[in-house]
Amino acid sequence: MNRARAVLFIAFSLAYPLAIYFALGRFEPRWLALLLFALALLRAIAAREAVWLVAAGGAGLLALTATIFNQALPLKLYPALVNAVMLAVFAISLRFPPTVIERIARLQDPQLPASGVAYTRRVTQVWCGFFVVNGSLALVTALWASDRVWALYNGLIAYGLMGLLFGGEWLIRQRVLAAHRG
Structure with missing residues (x-):
């Protein structure tokens, strides 16, 4: 199960910039923040060291900011x-x-x-x-x-x-x- 989460996290991470690019203009940034929330959640679940938990928190903060202000910059x-x-x-x-x-x-x-x-x-x-x-x-x-x-x-x-x-x-x-x- 850990391996599956890691593969999913890597696939999401690699596809993230292109997914955001193709979705910008089609969806509001607050909805695109769900992808970033998913990345943050996967990272938090897989975190074994404090630095990765901090990274998940940072991604979550960016996603929350994009959601609240409905802006694309935090996603980028x-x-x-x-x-x-x-x-x-x-x-x-x-x-x-x-x-x-x-x-x-x-x-x-x-x-x-x-x-x-x-x-x-x-x-x-x-x-x-x-x-x-x-x-x-x-x-x-x-x-x-x-x-x-x-x-x-x-x-x-x-x-x-x-x-x-x-x-x-x-x-x-x-x-x-x-x-x-x-």
Whole structure:
């Protein structure tokens, strides 16, 4: 059941910007806030750590604000909130190791060498930088761009950039591993 909720949450999160874009102008923002309430509820149910509960509360607050004032802006701020939470999670793990990336790496290699720990720390720092830039762009598009630009960036371009970062890191990791082996 936990896995089903996680898959549902991820699917809703990925589809969120496009769903909001296509629904704006067809439905009042207060009705669209139901989607954000659903995301907040799924996150709260799945929350195992305080930061995710805070994220659910933030999403709920955005949804409540959209409902009360019947405005779309709180709905468009959700991607910026997600980036802020991810930045917090990754940055906190830098301060209080193991880092997020080290934890993921240890799933594959529990005996991660010191060089691997240093590498995962650097990758975590890169992700922090990504979340700063991506979150800033999500905020800028929510505040000052058209709905179309907001949806294009947050529903497509941001995911493409994430994929590029994942892919680029994977290529670099292969080179680093090859250098350490031979």
